[in-house]
Amino acid sequence: MAIEVKLQAFEGPLDLLLHLIEKNKIDIYDIPIVEVTDQYMEYVQQLDKEDMDVTSEFMVMAATLIDIKCRMLLPKEVDEEGEEIDPRADLVQQLLEHKAYRAMAGKLRIYMERAGDVVTRGQHLPKEVAQYKPPTDPDELLQGMTLDQLHKIFEFVLKRQEDKVDPIRSKFGQIKREEVSLPDKLDYVEIVTRSKRKVSFRKLLENQTSKMQVVVTFLAVLELMKLGKIHCVQEENFGEITIESLEDVHETSLVGDLYREGTGESATGDSYS
Numbered sequence: 001m002a003i004e005v006k007l008q009a010f011e012g013p014l015d016l017l018l019h020l021i022e023k024n025k026i027d028i029y030d031i032p033i034v035e036v037t038d039q040y041m042e043y044v045q046q047l048d049k050e051d052m053d054v055t056s057e058f059m060v061m062a063a064t065l066i067d068i069k070c071r072m073l074l075p076k077e078v079d080e081e082g083e084e085i086d087p088r089a090d091l092v093q094q095l096l097e098h099k100a101y102r103a104m105a106g107k108l109r110i111y112m113e114r115a116g117d118v119v120t121r122g123q124h125l126p127k128e129v130a131q132y133k134p135p136t137d138p139d140e141l142l143q144g145m146t147l148d149q150l151h152k153i154f155e156f157v158l159k160r161q162e163d164k165v166d167p168i169r170s171k172f173g174q175i176k177r178e179e180v181s182l183p184d185k186l187d188y189v190e191i192v193t194r195s196k197r198k199v200s201f202r203k204l205l206e207n208q209t210s211k212m213q214v215v216v217t218f219l220a221v222l223e224l225m226k227l228g229k230i231h232c233v234q235e236e237n238f239g240e241i242t243i244e245s246l247e248d249v250h251e252t253s254l255v256g257d258l259y260r261e262g263t264g265e266s267a268t269g270d271s272y273s
Contacts, residue, residue, distance in 0.1 A: 013061030014098040016043060021095070028095055031088055033072055037065040064091065180212045185220035187256035193230050193245035201232065201241035227255060 020039050021028055044062050047055050071077075071087035079085055086092075142150075193199050201221070208214045221243065224230045233242045 013058050014094060018095060018099055029092060033069050033088060037069050040065055180216045182216055182219060183256035183259040185216045186223060187254045189220045189224060190229060190254055193243055194247050197245050199243045201243050
């Protein structure tokens with residue numbers, strides 16, 4: 001009895017053979033080649049003869065089935081080890097591989113249909129793993145390199161280093177950092193004002209050797225004013241500022257010593273240590 005099939009349901013002759021095997025509940029390792037060949041030939045007769053590409057594929061498989069059918073009728077062939085050769089072995093292997101590919105394609109199709117509903121999470125690797133770099137093999141790194149190429153790379157690196165050098169700043173000398181301590185300046189201003197009683201603010205600053213010295217001396221004057229050790233007098237606008245000591249000449253305690261023993265912070269909360 002002929003079976004009704006549609007060509008578009010099968011992607012090739014192996015697909016048709018699997019359909020026939022599953023439809024008839026046949027053991028794929030023991031295919032009744034006569035029955036399957038007859039059903040296969042019934043389907044081939046229904047093919048559209050105008051589509052030669054499709055027809056040729058099915059005709060090749062038909063010829064293969066007929067060849068296997070004929071070999072099954074002949075005496076059994078024996079291999080070198082004395083075991084019988086099954087003419088269906090190659091066909092069974094092709095069917096098994098095709099069945100595996102078809103199952104895999106079905107899973108991929110399901111994954112593709114569900115891909116829109118899947119939200120993936122970004123990769124989170126431990127810091128040690130993310131920072132790991134495989135060791136470099138010098139032989140592999142220098143493979144194919146010649147001495148001429150290495151020399152050119154060396155000259156290129158030297159040129160880049162030279163380009164980074166500022167032609168003007170590179171000629172500057174080194175500027176050494178001058179250590180200026182507020183406690184030292186407190187002692188200095190306090191001793192000067194206590195011994196001279198009155199000191200010109202302008203001359204006091206002019207005696208300093210650097211800008212940083214001037215700044216720290218000015219801070220020392222403000223701190224001593226705040227502590228009531230000195231006061232400043234200016235008799236007229238834009239006139240000379242005079243620093244007068246409010247301490248006894250014979251006093252020995254110095255503010256700078258207290259700063260060194262304490263936290264090093266002034267009344268304003270700024271640290272000068």
